[in-house]
Amino acid sequence: MDAVEALERIAFLLERSLAPSYRVRAFRTAARVLSGLGPDEVRRRADAGTLETLKGVGPKTAQVATEALAGRVPAYLATLEDEAAAEPGPERGRELRALLRGDCHLHSDWSDGGSPIEEMGRTAAALGHEWAALTDHSPRLTVARGLSPARLREQLDVIAALNATWAPFRLLTGIECDIHEDGTLDQEPELLDRLDVVVVSVHSKLRMDARAMTRRMVAAVRDPRSDILGHCTGRLLIGRDGGNPRPESRFDADEVFAACAETGTAVEINSRPERLDPPRRLLRRAVAAGTLFSIDTDAHAPGQLDWQILGCARAEECGVPAERVVTTWSREELLAWTREGRVPTGVAR
Known part of the structure; x- marks a missing residue:
């Protein structure tokens, strides 16, 4: 999972749960910013610790991107996935x-x-x-x-x-x-x-x-x-x-x-x-x-x-x-x- 994919997945899960729009917007915005840079530039900035200097990328979204680039499932994403899995779905349909x-x-x-x-x-x-x-x-x-x-x-x-x-x-x-x-x-x-x-x-x-x-x-x-x-x-x-x-x-x-x-x-x-x-x-x-x-x-x-x-x-x-x-x-x-x-x-x- 790359950084953009992780950010977009978090936004998707927040939207599905009717989270406040400002929370969703932070992850959608960061995903668009990093997508526009390309994977090599994103990795270079992550290694240099300068992701947060980008307009539209904050501490939480930068942390998600850094964890994804390190080959880990970002902790916040793992929490949201666990919450989604625990939600009781409809028995029919x-x-x-x-x-x-x-x-x-x-x-x-x-x-x-x-x-x-x-x-x-x-x-x-x-x-x-x-x-x-x-x-x-x-x-x-x-x-x-x-x-x-x-x-x-x-x-x-x-x-x-x-x-x-x-x-x-x-x-x-x-x-x-x-x-x-x-x-x-x-x-x-x-x-x-x-x-x-x-x-x-x-x-x-x-x-x-x-x-x-x-x-x-x-x-x-x-x-x-x-x-x-x-x-x-x-x-x-x-x-x-x-x-x-x-x-x-x-x-x-x-x-x-x-x-x-x-x-x-x-x-x-x-x-x-x-x-x-x-x-x-x-x-x-x-x-x-x-x-x-x-x-x-x-x-x-x-x-x-x-x-x-x-x-x-x-x-x-x-x-x-x-x-x-x-x-x-x-x-x-x-x-x-x-x-x-x-x-x-x-x-x-």
């Missing part, structure tokens, strides 16, 4: 997780994610994905640095350039599109038509009247550009920065899921530990309604891409048929569905 080929919901530092597009894609490929969809936020969500049409067009060019070097893995273009109060989508229609995957989510006025929320969500999933209904209740089991939980939005789930089934819009099984949305009772109703599903991480950092097992466990527990999970499909099958509404042979709803 492993069979379904083995079938997954991709992830339809992840963010980069172009909006409110913590890492560049390249790091997110590279990590998704390392986890065994054949494809993943980058779905940064839409313009209205300014608190999350939502992408204007111009920025989204620029991002499409960046993704195309990365994909030219990544075969066979492919990063799909996408967006997490805010649903306006009237059910319309927060992006130019012609631009949405260009994207591979469109996740639509409610991020504002989460406490609106149940009837109005139902109309809002039904209108959104009936839009032919919508592919996936994201984190449908909007709940937070753990509030931001350890704050109070956020209750579920109120809506007629049966009406919303019936619209999803009719239009072929998938219901997202959001794997973020503080979301785990939809709740089990609603997930079972979506199964009964005959909807498609997308088991996603909603990852905002590379380490969070490892959360899909949490969604898989809930899916298995609630009887979600694997063939109705779009993230088990090949890239070709997924794109035939998002572009033409065609589902693979044998997918019964």
